[in-house]
Amino acid sequence: MSFATQLKKSSQIGLVALSLAGAGGLALSAGQAQALSLDNLLGQTITVGDKTISDITLTGFAPTSSQTIDFSIASGAWVVSTSFAPNQSLTSNISANLSYKITINDPTKIFSRIQIQGDDTTINGGSTTQTVSSTGVTGLLVSNNGTSVGPQSFSSDVNVINVSSSFSTSGGATFNNISQKFTQKDVPTTSAVPGPLPLVGLGAAFGMSRRLRRRIATNG
Secondary structure (H helix, E strand, O other): OOHHHHHHHHHHHHHHHHHOOOOOOEOOOOOOEEEEEOOOOOOOOEEEOOEEEEEEEEEOOOOOOOOEEEEEEEOOEEEEEEEOOOOOOEOOOOEEEEEEEEEEOOOOEEEEEEEEEEEEEOOOOOEEEEEEEEOOOOOOEEEEOOOOEEEEEOOOOOOEEEEEEEEEEEOOOEEEEEEEEEEEEEOOOOOOOOOOOOHHHHHHHHHHHHHHHHHHHHHO
16 A cells, blocks of 8 residues: 555544544544644644654644644554645645654654655645654655655654654645654664673682692692
């Protein structure tokens, strides 16, 4: 299954969760997916599986209750999809930023790789850009006109990351959604370091050394 198909499915699952929320915008859990409306992010968290998203902030435009941030598991990866559709897309000439923190609650796991993509419609020669930075990732991931970028490995062992996604449209282009995808791996096991020789072993070694010296002295 392609990354684009996974994103579409995860977005649909998240919107199902949102439809269960009723007024207020806080979604109920729908199995391995949850969603929040973008106009009600303050102080909210999303937990799916062993991961929690918190400290969610959105700046640069005024969202509606139909626009959502969805957090779901798709084919063993965790996908954060910010959906500006189906009721409307993010209109042209917008420059905005979404930031959040993801915590792995399982102490035996750390982040492995990150991948980004945008589902966008470019009109009249316009363009869209998504630029993502994250704790533990060297450099920036930049997606132009919805291209898939990555996966890129994390350069350090981290289980808590701060993610910043800056996105913009120009020249009549619109965004339908932007997405970041994460995978995880086991915490590396440390190599066993030989311990000190037990006292019993030390005593035996010293005793053998004394007997050897006596034998040498007797033979001399």
